Amino acid sequence: MSVGAKLGKPVPKIRFHEPQIEMAHGAGGKASRRLVEGLFAPLLFGASSEPLGDAAHLKINGARMAVTTDSFVVKPIVFPGGSIGELAVNGTVNDLTVSGAKPEALVLTLILEAGLRTDVLQAEIQAIADAAQKAGVRIAGGDTKVVEHGKADGMYITTTGLGAPLPGVEINPQSVRSGDKVLLSGPIGDHGITILLARGDLDMEGDLRSDTRSVFPLVEAVVQAAGPGVRWMRDPTRGGVATSLNELARDCGLGVILFEDSIPVHDAVRGACELLGLDPLHIANEGQFLAVVAPEFADAALNTLREAPGGEEARIIGEIREQPAGSVLVTTLYGGSRIVDMLVGDPLPRIC
């Protein structure tokens, strides 16, 4: 069941009309959605109009398993707080986690650019090994290709992750109800701004680090405290919290109301966003997750999170209401409000 069916209107078919692929199609926002739902889904997933999640839960010969895939294309490949290898492991682990599964194993593909220095590559392999060990997952295998110089920004990594669905957890946007609370595990924007600064085009510096980490321990704690009440989870990567919550609003046909003053943002991220004219809600995160929890479980979930290491800054940032259906509304303490939409393309710094 999709938004249209819930509202009693026919579901508009998304068609992909664009003659060529642009950078915007990879930014995680509206353009990406058009590509996936308009071009890929009809050909690959057939007539099913199931909402697409972070991971697929499959049943094979009676055994249930979660599977996900992701690719990592980041420039520069090493940045404050992490590197591409760490992102690759944590990103995949997190996708499995927020789908309601315990991550077990990863396989990966490396696409290496000719000319990449061996010591750089070795450092990334070490980063992958360390991150996997920390996250408690096995690296079960992989594949390597080398492409010409100039074709891979150093290296690209693709991962496929497998996990075991957690008992008693049923992640489904259709189970979201008006009155449910929206939880956020910690401050937003650290990763995206760190990368933007690390590119060096902006002549700006700050004490910021990527927040890349496995969120499994935190999610596990929330599930233990509030399992039956957890309706939906997502890790807000490219496109930020705004994009993830817009997808939720669209998939469940309800409205997501956010309380601006409750959203945790580090000062340096705020400063960078003000300087560049960006909204922290659109900036990528690599170590946070969103959860929609039934109201009777919300306090337990929040308290458990805040007591867990790394969850101290978790907040309830909003709630679900009937209206504005399919949209995200940010409200302020003085009664002002604005709609926050999905990203169109990559967030661009502006001067106006």
Next chain:
Amino acid sequence: MCLAIPGKIIEIAPDNPNSALVDVVGMRRRVDLGLLEDDKPVPGDWVLIHVGFAMSKISEVDALDQMRTLEMLGECEAAVQEVRGYGLEEIEDKAS
């Protein structure tokens, strides 16, 4: 055209008096002081930054003044309401 942000001058570049390091809540950026030739800012001053240039010095005095005016908004009216609540008009009417 309109995005401009207040920042605090941390230091003037030793090799270039027209270049300063500015802090915006922990974010540091190089800013050009070429437009403030007539009234050069010093470390500790706050400036308004636009496209990498300092456009103007921010006056703390004027900012505080503005805050005071804003804080007083509605206070005169509130004071009048409070006095009305004492029922003083009745006494005045009886007296006259």
Next chain:
Amino acid sequence: MKYVDEFRDPELITRAAEEIRRLADPDRHYRLMEVCGGHTHAIYRFGLKDVLPPNIELIHGPGCPVCVLPMGRIDDALSVAADSDVIFAAFGDMMRVPGTNGSPLEHKARGMDVRIVYSPTDAIKLAKMNPQKHVMFFAIGFETTAPSTALTLQRAKAEGIHNFSIFCNHVTIIPAIRAILDSPDMRLDGFIGPGHVSTVIGCRPYEWIAKNERKPIVVCGFEPLDLLQSIVMLLTQLQKGEAKVENQYRRVVPWEGNRAALKAMAETFQLRPYFEWRGLGFISQSALRIREEYAEWDSEQRFHVPGIRVTDPKAAQCGEVLKGVLKPAQCKLFGKECTPENPVGALMVSSEGSCAAYYNYEHRKANLLTSISASA
């Protein structure tokens, strides 16, 4: 954030809104224009319309330098940059603005060397780092940004950087305000005056609005309390039947403006006899071109520029929206053929554009308000 957070204090905002409701005459409908696109953006971003009484109507003015740029100028610049030895450098604001054959970002996807810069001095740095190429900086903005371009021109000359030029589209604010006041469809009670432009030109240039046109104008900052306080000041003037120039943004705007900035501009620029503004037509003495002494750094002198003129599609009502005659949602293309992802005009793609601001921040709220009143 100092000088920002205190002007976003929710308690004070609530109080200022109450003062506005107290001051506004219930029998009167106020039409106040905010000239500057940055103010339009702030009004929507902070949801200020929600705290104003319904008899105060905010009309969006043409102070968005990206929005008023005719499409032909983008086509001109992109045709110069089509040469593979040219790097097209511009602010992020320009990247998604549609030209006839696509936006700068779309041209980048097709192989053009397009770079986002945060400051015109970044463009000079690019030129130094790429001696084999020519860097063309696409300069836009009102008087807020023009001084930075002026200084950059002076530096390029002083340092002898020859692989660099500026495609200049700077425009001036006073002729735009004049065009609004001359427009027969316009009935305005007062102006929320440009904030950052005024740090350069000061407050004197607005005196004719008060004296000759008898309209109050308050030079205004960009935080919620700045906007609300300016509205309080405008209502107070209107109540007393006054019409004067006031400076609400005193902490930043000097009454006399920035002498050094004006001097740099006078040294490097002169007024074009006329310039075409999208939606407003040709306006005389309203835009800047680079002086002869800096001809070597003027893209329009260094390169053959086709001088393309593109008329907007007939159905697009960019001009009327820019003048404030129409609200964004009243344009026939709004939200249908024209959206932020498929913009017909720059008002839908510029972050300061009233169509983009309304679309992104506001128009779905209409459903919210209707449904709340229905269930009440």
